[in-house]
Amino acid sequence: MNIIAIMGPHEVFYKDQPIRELHDALITQGFQLIYPKNADDLLKLIEHNPRICGVIFDWDEYSLDLCSEINQLNEYLPLYAFINTHSSLDVSINEMRMALWFFEYALNAADDIAQRIRQYTDEYIDTITPPLTRALFTYVKEGKYTFCTPGHMAGTAFQKSPVGTLFYDFFGANTLKADISISVTELGSLLDHTGPHLEAEEYVARTFGAEQSYMVTNGTSTSNKIVGMYAAPAGSTVLIDRNCHKSLTHLLMMSDLVPIWLKPTRNPLGILGGIPQQEFTKESIALKVAQTEHASWPVHAVITNSTYDGLLYNTQYIKETLDVPSIHFDSAWVPYTNFHPIYAGKSGMSGERTPGKVIYETQSTHKLLAAFSQASLIHIKGDYDEQTFNEAYMMHTTTSPNYSIVASIETAAAMLRGNPGKRLINRSVERALHFRREVQRLREECDGWFFDIWQPEAVGEAECWPIEPGDDWHGFTDADHDHMYLDPIKVTILTPGMSEQGVMADEGIPAALVAKFLDERGVVVEKTGPYNLLFLFSIGIDKTKAMSLLRGLTEFKRSYDLNLRVKNMLPDLYAEDPDFYRTMRIQMLAQGIHTLIRQHDLPRLMLQAFAMLPEMKMTPHQMFQQQVKGNVETVDISELVGRVSANMILPYPPGVPLVMPGEMITEASRPVLDFLLMLCTIGEHYPGFETDIHGATLNEEGRYLVRVLKTERPEEFRN
Template sequence: MNIIAIMNHVEALFKKVPVKELQAQLESKGFQVVYPEDEQDLIKLIENNARICGVIFDWDTYSMDLCKTVNSLNEKLPLFTFANEQSTLDISLTDLRLNISYFEYTLSSAADISVKIKQAVDAYKDAILPPLTKALFKYAEEGKYTFCTPGHMSGTAFNKSPAGSIFYDFYGANTFKADISISMPELGSLLDHSGPHKEAEEYIARTFNADRSYIVTNGTSTANKIVGMYSAPAGSTVLVDRNCHKSLTHLMMMSDVTPIYFRPTRNAYGILGGIPQSEFTKSVIAEKVAATPGATMPNYAVVTNSTYDGLFYNTKFIKDTLETKYIHFDSAWVPYTNFNPIYEGKCGMSGEAMPGRVFYETQSTHKLLAAFSQASMIHVKGDIEEESFNEAFMMHTSTSPQYGIVASAEISAAMMRGNSGKRLIQESIDRAIRFRKEIKRLRTEADSWFFDVWQPENIDKTECWKLDPKDNWHGFKDIDDEHMYLDPIKVTILTPGMTENGELAETGIPASIVSKFLDEHGIVVEKTGPYNMLFLFSIGIDKPKAMQLLRALTEFKRGYDLNLTIKNMLPSLYAEDPSFYKDMRIQELALGIHKLTAQYKLPELMFKAFDVLPEMKLTPHAAWQEELRGNIEEVPLSDMVDRISANMILPYPPGVPLVLPGEMVTDASRPVLDFLEMLCEIGKHYPGFETDIHGVYQHEDGSATVKVIKA
């Protein structure tokens, strides 16, 4: 961060001499000087270059209007203005709060002015850096000799080995200087929340509108277990979203609790839908408790918000209706909701605290904000017993946390503060909407077919679009009004193969084929369904990335229409089994997989598989204990009807369980098994299209087995 922008008018007005003197002084202090042509050029420069650390301009030319425009982008950015003695500084008390320094044009004053500018820039850097990161940087700069862990000693050990030196050079010196022991008192402790760690958590809580926040260094999978361990003691009953992440199943395997499930929905595409409003009512919950052996009225509930595919709930309705003391919103995929008004009322930290209630929001900071992998946060609104909560926190937290992960979580919060953070999120939303409209435009101009987008017809208004019961685009049956909303930045692209009524067409292009083509072109899809692909337009997506995706999609259409060979169009797939794919063409492959999907009646499967859930015969905890005792056996997947599953079974991604430990697939819930068999069958027939299914063991001979409790 070392670029100073000097407006060109300043240079021209005073025949360059004073400004050239200033430029030389600034460059001697390590600054790079650039000259925007005009105000519009300056604004673009600030928007596209985060390393701008100051703007110098002429007051008589630009005055307060420029200051306010820059302030709307970054209210902390230092502004330096030159004014003659005759200039009138027509500013109000409010204007004086802006970050402006005033200088006069004089020769031979450049050295003094450059010192003042450097001081202002240093103060700017200090103001935008959060507390723990600042302390960590300071520690790394001091270069202390340590005789404690970690053993690489700021990277010294790596440089004693040829392999280690390559590793060191790849990551750079500061990575290892900042990888330190918890023994450093000046940095406090993540485990007892002291010193800069405590300041960091307080800073994060203020940023995310929480009463209390915790930094978690092993992802939201761990954050979910921490919250559940505290909120649901052994012997209690928990309400769990059936579309939960597998980490919550692991929580129920670890803790002796009885689950009852919110009934989920899916559409024909397999897109995860919401929980109907009726499921949150006391009467429906009481019926489920009465029908579940050993269950009592629950005090802890978990809701996935948003869903993997970007559907938000009206969280105010859930808070007002659901009577549990603890409501846990697993918001792994949406850590940005506090920074744009379109998400108000759709996230866990929206609104005020409610007496006697506790709301949690667990967020994967690394997923859609800028943080290292595994950086996660727990946000709390309401009163918790902090010492007891911290015991649950420490059960799942290493006594040797990686400080780089901790600092990256904190810096992601710093990036979201103020106008610059709001601008980042707004730009993501705007870019996603432009991309959606471009797909629609190309579809209308296409001579035969093109991809579509899962969204309502009218997306001109920037908002989270409501799933209206009167509309057909979303494909969900009997949904509630004012309940579910689509996030603009979660873009689901639809491939041909399904009609508007959710039925399979005569022909189709399975999305897995398109995903493989995109991967060949350096584009990784977040999630691939039968005829849909999910793309996340996070703050790291820029215009070139979006354009490259558009180009790759049009290239796929061109290759498909030409009916190119697999060898030419998908060389990596061809390499999986050259003899099988010899002379096969892309349309033949698409039709073959599409026919297998039709054979299993996919749309009907998607609805039926979640209408009737497998029956719980043992709690997940009890089933896991049976497995640990060795009381299990392996049987063919097709033989698991009327057998109690020992493991959870789920296709990944999205990592949402279809069968939980202790559950039995019956004839009534047979569609769940049919869906799993369809996935296995596609992988068996077409090399390279195997689905990673947790809990299903696929063997070289094409068979698939599962573990069940011995009869």
């Protein structure tokens, strides 16, 4: 970060020589210098090149107008204005808060000025670098000799082995030098929350609008379990979104809790909807408590916000309506909601405290922000017992945390601070909107069919689109007013074959075909539904990646319309079973899978499968204890009716649990099994299209096997 932009004076002779001298002095200081042609070029340069660490300009020619425009891009960037004895310095108190310094045009002063610019540059870098990251950088630069863990000793051990040197060269020296022991006292402690770690947590909390934040180095799966272990004592009842991530099922298996499920909606496309407003009312919860054995009034609630497909709640309604002491918003997929006005009121940390309640929010800092994998945050607003919470925190946190992951969490937060952070999120939203408009344009211009996009007809300025009752585009027939909103950066592409209302067309293109085609061309889809594909337009998506996706979609249409052979269009799929696909063409494959889906009446089956929950015979905790004792056996998935499932059964797609540990599919909930069997059928008929079902094992004969309780009388094992 050593680039200085110089906006030199134009055609003013007595100012030229001091700038030439300064140029040479700055080169000696190690700076790289660039000369934009005009103010517009400068502003574009600053917007697209974050390595610029200062701007030198002539005050008489550009003055405060340029300063204000630069400040809108980066209020921390040092500005160096050159003046003469006749320059007017009409600067207000507010404007003096800018990082603005004045120098006079003078000969033989360049070395002193360059030294000052180096000093201010170092201060700028120090200002934008968060506390723990700064301490880690300093420690690595000091190069101390340690006689503690880790054993590779800043990478030295790797350089003593041929294969180790390959590893060292790939990851680089600083990565390994930053992998240090918790014994390094100057960095404080992640577990005790002291020193730079404490400063980092306070820094993160201020950035994300929380009262307290905790950094977690094993993903939001761990963050969810930490919150649950603290908020719900053994034997208590908790409200849990049936759309929950499997980490919350694991919490229920670990802790002796009675779950009461909040049942969300689906639309016919299989897109995950939210929990209806009625489910949050006191009357609805009282009825669920009365119908659930051993249940008491819930002490805690967990809501998934946003859903996998990008639907956000009006969280204020939930906070005010849910009659529980604490509410946990699992916001793994939306760590950016505090940084753009379109997300106001749609996150856990939105607004002020909720009287009498503690609000938790967990976020995957790595999913859509710029942190390393496994980076996560817990935010808290409200009164809680810090010592007891920290016991739950330490219960799930290693005593040897990876400091690079911790620093990446803090750096991801630092990237979002101030005007640069707002611009970063805004650019992400604008890029997603531009892509949406391009798909719409191509659809209108295309001969025949083209991909559609799941959104309102009119895509105007940046906003989260409401899922309003009566609107046809979203397919949710019983939507509530001012309850759920679609996040514009979660882009769902629709393939031909099924309407938003669940009407099956005579012909169709299952989305799995498109996903395989894109994957073979280097474009990876986040989630594939029956006739929809989800793409995440995170801050790391640029125009090149967006154009690659658009090109991939148009290439698929061209290849499909030419009816190419599977062998030529999907070579990796062909390799799965060359004999089966030898003469098959793409349209024949698409129609074959589409016909299977039609025969099973997928829209109806999917809605029924998620509308009727299996019967809970044991809590997940009780069932896991039986599994540990060996009281389980393996059966074919087709034999699930009347048997208690030992594991969570989760088909992907759609990626949420259908059966929980301890639940039994009855005749009333048989559509759950029918849906699973339908997913299995596609793989049986078409090699390469086997469904990934978590909790089921696909054996060599193509059968899906699941584990169930040995006895047919689960009440024997309740105690």
